[in-house]
Amino acid sequence: MSAQEPFASWYKKAAAMTIEGLYFSIRDCREAAQNMRGFDSQAEGRYMDEMGAYIAEMNKRAAK
Numbered sequence: 001m002s003a004q005e006p007f008a009s010w011y012k013k014a015a016a017m018t019i020e021g022l023y024f025s026i027r028d029c030r031e032a033a034q035n036m037r038g039f040d041s042q043a044e045g046r047y048m049d050e051m052g053a054y055i056a057e058m059n060k061r062a063a064k
Contacts, residue, residue: 010053026054
């Protein structure tokens with residue numbers, strides 16, 4: 001799996017979500033990242049990256 005594949009998957013998933021789904025997923029990723037802090041930095045970063053894809057989709061929709 002290349003480094004770009006997870007990002008492409010998250011952006012595609014985000015594009016199909018409702019606003020409510022995006023809010024829930026952002027909150028879920030934030031909580032998961034916080035739970036990984038100090039325990040597994042790689043997992044923490046993954047959740048932060050995934051949250052970034054959902055936030056980008058929210059910003060994209062807000063700009064329209």
